[in-house]
Amino acid sequence: MSDLILHHYPTSPFAEKVRLILGYKQLAWKSVLIPMIMPKPDLTALTGGYRKTPVLQIGADIYCDTALIGDVLEHLAPAPAIYPDAVKGAARIVAQWADSALFTASMAYNFQPAGVAQVFAGAPAEGVQAFVADRTAMRGGAARMASADATGTYKSYLRRIASMLREQDFLFGAQPCVADFAAYHPLWFTQERTPALAGILDATPEVKSWMARMKVIGHGSPGKCSAEEALQMARNARPVALQGEVFQDEHGIALGSQVEIAADNFGLEPTEGELIAATRTRYTLRRSDDRAGTVQVHFPRVGFTLKKVSP
Incomplete structure (x- = not known):
């Protein structure tokens, strides 16, 4: 597995949520410090527009929103569980x-x-x-x-x-x-x-x-990583192959369409890309950037809107 890279800043409350989950699960991770306010050019090179803190990067896969990040970390390290049955x-x-x-x-x-x-x-x-x-x-x-x-x-x-x-x-x-x-x-x-x-x-x-x-749960033992190193890791990696059911259509928008995804009430900057998955719980876009290469950007369904980009 590629390194877990958290893009965050120390005083971010939502980043503290994820830092503690990483500590609770005793996962090794790398820290990339980002600005508190826009512009955030290194982060948005990865996300395509999403600017909220934190963002989790695993190779060329970029995970937005702490609700989705929690799901990802639970899958990687099921014990101790943060979603007990x-x-x-x-x-x-x-x-x-x-x-x-x-x-x-x-x-x-x-x-x-x-x-x-x-x-x-x-x-x-x-x-x-x-x-x-x-x-x-x-x-x-x-x-x-x-x-x-x-x-x-x-x-x-x-x-x-x-x-x-x-x-x-x-x-x-x-x-x-x-x-x-x-x-x-x-x-x-x-x-x-x-x-x-x-x-x-x-x-x-x-x-x-x-x-x-x-x-006292703490943050574990994070390592340091520069923004440029994180971008290089994305360029050098290949996005993970999507598995299982990748399409649950609620919008009448076909896979392969150019779409925009944005938060529905706070931090409204959209991310545009090719819709390659719309599962029960998340959306995935494929997009390319000169600095980050080809990446997959993942969002939860809950709290986000999906719309087709007019040609």
Whole structure:
């Protein structure tokens, strides 16, 4: 198997989710650091447009969105499982809630003035302005939740998580599952990046104890890799052969069509390519780039839109 390469930056909450899963499964991986904001020319050479963090690269196969990355890592290292059979459906539902509703409320809370001062301590004003403009563009111009509304919502969500943790170490039992990794990363940002605001966690001691258990999982032992080395690995590799059922038609778009795939609500930059698979759970595009060569870019179905490109 080719090296696992994670394209990320240290303060990304969603990257922390994947770093912990890699640590939990004790998988060796290489770290490519990417910019926090656009442009990200080395990353988009691989993805064709998708810009969200993180992205997993395995040779010439590029995996977008942490929900799909979790599935890929589970396939590569089934034990310890993050999708245990007994709770698989419920764990996925909680993870999807955590990656959307919980994340949205927590980040709106975190980015009130006291949090902004800590996140951008020492940064020039133009850097802060560039970050704000970048994230506004990612939301498609939609307003961020007001901090007062976010505070009340976040407190309610923390109480719900605490309720799930009564008399057990993790959200669904004695071992962590995908729901734990998804629920942890927004709270990690509060605790680690905006500690001036972390007092919100004090009312739920069960949550704080659980966070301590999650933190000790760690990230394993990542190695370093430059962006150019990652691009060279993609150029030198051959995309994996797709196996099993590769087509479940929900759009009336045939395999081999030129299509665009984009997230449906955040980070809307599309990726264009040839549709070579549309399975029950994912889409796969084939595309070529002067720097990355021929790659396969994979997306989950849930949370993404597919449309045909007009000739």
